[in-house]
Amino acid sequence: MGMDLGRKEEIRMRIEAYTQVQQVYGAKSRAKTQNAAKSANSDQIQISSIGKDIQTAKNAVAAAEDIRSELTAPIKAGIANGTYHVSGESFAEKLMKRYEEIESL
Numbered sequence: 001m002g003m004d005l006g007r008k009e010e011i012r013m014r015i016e017a018y019t020q021v022q023q024v025y026g027a028k029s030r031a032k033t034q035n036a037a038k039s040a041n042s043d044q045i046q047i048s049s050i051g052k053d054i055q056t057a058k059n060a061v062a063a064a065e066d067i068r069s070e071l072t073a074p075i076k077a078g079i080a081n082g083t084y085h086v087s088g089e090s091f092a093e094k095l096m097k098r099y100e101e102i103e104s105l
Helices: 005-042 049-063 069-081 088-103
Strands: none
8 A cells, every 4th residue: 555666756756856946946036135135225316416406496496485575565555556657668668678588589
C-alpha cells in the first residue's frame, strides 16, 4: 500500500521545481522592492528661482484687494452727489490710445 519509488521521485521533483520557481520569484520580488526603495529615496523636487518668484507674485496678488478704494472712493462720492463729470473728449483720447496699444501687440 505504500507509494512506489517512481511516484515518490516524481513528487520530489515537483516539489523541487516549485521551490526553484519560488526562489526565482522571491529574488525578483526582492529586487523590485529594493529598486523601489532606492527610487523612493532618490526622488527629489527642485523649484527654480523663477518658480519661487512666480509663487511670491501669486501670493502678493492673492493678498491684494480687488478694488483700490483710494481711487474709487472719490469717484463713487462724485457720482453719489452728482458732481462727477466725464469729458467726452478726454474719454475718446484715452480710448484711442488704448486701442493703438492693443493694435501694436
